Amino acid sequence: MTLEDPKLDWTARRRQATRREILDAAWETARTDGWEGLTLRRVAERVGMRAPSLYSHYASKAAIVDAMFGAAWQELDDEMAQLESELPDDPRAALLLVARSAFGFFTSEPVRHTLMNLIAVPGFVPSEESYAPSVRNLDRLRRLLTRCGITEAAGVDLWTALIGGLTSQQIANDPGGDRWARLVPRAVAMYADQFGLPRSV
Amino acid sequence: MTLEDPKLDWTARRRQATRREILDAAWETARTDGWEGLTLRRVAERVGMRAPSLYSHYASKAAIVDAMFGAAWQELDDEMAQLESELPDDPRAALLLVARSAFGFFTSEPVRHTLMNLIAVPGFVPSEESYAPSVRNLDRLRRLLTRCGITEAAGVDLWTALIGGLTSQQIANDPGGDRWARLVPRAVAMYADQFGLPRSV
């Protein structure tokens, strides 16, 4: 429910827009100063407000971070949904596409990555509502892998470990480079072999 | 040089012992309250001191964290050195042993894991001195994999991604469980297949 609803009246729409502005400012702050540098004063400054004014729109700093978490997973899920609708028939090609998409999504925004994977943000615990998109995304991944011929339960867990490992290494040890990005095709082939996918022609 | 040197005189040895106590207290504090909860006041309380007294032993809070980083990597490297001396001849068995060892080391102490892999500790950047053990460890890993028949350069990067991915998933999504621990043998087999290691008998 972070998107604007055209049926709302003017003041409600204005409120939504302001919440959006605050969220954007929070992302920019986190990108610049890291999660430990994300403070209400800095966010407010970027929006053009004073810190206490933020409380008219979010109940607390935690509520802001919570909204960021939900929005990030929703964003990934939207991307995966798009991908799902245009998946190639060849299982290996499809797998590679999914892998590259996720890898690119995470590595392009390291700060977002640390929030989504629950590392680095002090005492943050997502609310049930903001957790929902990440669950939806895992379901979608399960479906996607099944369509690629991965039916075993272990398939999903090994997939998340493999892709997550590649992205984390890329971000931590070669930020901005492609040392692990270059390994993605090979990693996917290795994974496909393990689950007995037919070789492409 | 964090180990005690028997040739030092009494006061120097006492100093070393106190530094050790402080480091231990810092670990315990980080385990209990997380890295954001690691404060000099809490560490001092655990040691039985007042916060300012810590400055007689460490120049700053950053110096303490730095020492923890170096000690953690030294600890892992010691374990890997032990492993190296008793490695089985069969390449696949050796690989599995290395994987299990690293996986167990990291997952047994999640807080240590986040420090070693440079996620979650505010603005920490390791000093050259404390960074050295981690470099040594990577060299050892390279040597270890070579002995197992992994000669390609990509071998090390894919290995760290795979093992790191498994450990991170285990810690983040099933702490205390074995959902990804159970996948380690399969992941190692998949990896060994990719690099053409002969199958065990």
Place this chain on the structure above:
DNA sequence: GTCTATACACCGATAGAC
């Protein structure tokens, strides 16, 4: 809704007595 002013709790670090 936004502002100013402020409460309250902490933090890392320093000065100087003992």
Place this chain on the structure above:
DNA sequence: GTCTATCGGTGTATAGAC
């Protein structure tokens, strides 16, 4: 080497005027 006292700063959050 450890203490007390304190500095200068941070943070989140609230009260109340406009």
